[in-house]
Amino acid sequence: MDGEPPTGDPTVQPVPDSVVARVDAADTTLSNPKTAVVALGSNVGNRLETLQGAIDALEDTPGVRVRAVSPVYETEPWGVPAGSQPSYFNAVLLVRTTLPPEALLERGHAIEEAYHRVRAERWGPRTIDVDIVAYQGVRSQDPVLTLPHPRAHERAFVLVPWLDVEPAADLPPHGPVAELLAAVDDSGVRRRTDVELRLPE
Numbered sequence: 001m002d003g004e005p006p007t008g009d010p011t012v013q014p015v016p017d018s019v020v021a022r023v024d025a026a027d028t029t030l031s032n033p034k035t036a037v038v039a040l041g042s043n044v045g046n047r048l049e050t051l052q053g054a055i056d057a058l059e060d061t062p063g064v065r066v067r068a069v070s071p072v073y074e075t076e077p078w079g080v081p082a083g084s085q086p087s088y089f090n091a092v093l094l095v096r097t098t099l100p101p102e103a104l105l106e107r108g109h110a111i112e113e114a115y116h117r118v119r120a121e122r123w124g125p126r127t128i129d130v131d132i133v134a135y136q137g138v139r140s141q142d143p144v145l146t147l148p149h150p151r152a153h154e155r156a157f158v159l160v161p162w163l164d165v166e167p168a169a170d171l172p173p174h175g176p177v178a179e180l181l182a183a184v185d186d187s188g189v190r191r192r193t194d195v196e197l198r199l200p201e
C-alpha cells in the first residue's frame, strides 16, 4: 500500500527530534540530583514541632531527600527592634533534589501555607519560614528566587547551623562560610542542646 512505513508497523510514528531532546534533558535531571541548602525559622507557636513538620514535609516531597539536619539554635530576631518579637528556633538542612530551584521554592511556600504563615510585615513573626540559601552552583538575581539567598552571608542564624552540617561550606560570591561567620555578630545565636530535630528515616 502507498505510504506504508518500510518497517512494517503502521502504528509506529517517528518521534520528532525536539521531543527526544526534551525527554533526554528530563532524564538527565532525574538521574542527576543536586544539593541544596535550606534554612528554616520559626518564632510563633510550637517552634520545634513546626520545624520538624517542615522537615518531614520536605522528605515526603517526590524528588527531595533530606540528607542532614543541623542542631537547633534559639536566636534573637534579626532585622527588627530588640524585644519586638519572640526569639526564633533556626536550623539548616542539606537536601538532595531532582526538583529545579523554582519547584523547591514552591514546595517551601506550600509548607509555609500549611502552617498558616501570615505575611503581614517584612521580617514579621512567623510560624515557619523556608528559605533556599543555595542550590548547587546556581546564581540568580531574580527577585522571585535569588540564589544564593541575598542576605544569608550576614545572618549568623543561617551561617552557624550551616557550618554544622557542612564544615567546608562556601557562599558565592562572599566566600567560605567559616570566614563569613568570623565577621558577623553571633552573640544572639545559642545552641539548644536540650532539643533535637530528627532526620527522617
Ligand SMILES: Nc1ncnc2c1ncn2[C@@H]1O[C@H](COP(=O)(O)OP(=O)(O)OP(=O)(O)O)[C@@H](O)[C@H]1O
Pocket (backbone or CB within 6 Å): 105, 119, 122, 123, 124, 129, 130, 131, 132, 133, 142, 143, 144, 145, 146, 147, 148, 149, 150, 151
Ligand atoms: N532564595 C530564596 N529563598 C526564599 N525566598 C526567596 C529567595 N529569593 C527570593 N525569594 C522571594 O522572597 C519573597 C519573600 O520571602 P519571605 O516572605 O520568606 O521573606 P522574609 O523571610 O520575610 O525575608 P528574607 O527574604 O529577608 O528572608 C518570596 O516570595 C520569594 O519569592
Ligand SMILES: Nc1nc2c(c(=O)[nH]1)N=C(CO)CN2
Pocket (backbone or CB within 6 Å): 040, 041, 042, 075, 076, 077, 078, 079, 088, 090, 123, 129, 157
Ligand atoms: N533570628 C532570626 N531573625 C530573623 C529570621 C530568622 O529566621 N531568625 N528570619 C527573618 C526573615 O527571614 C528575619 N529575622
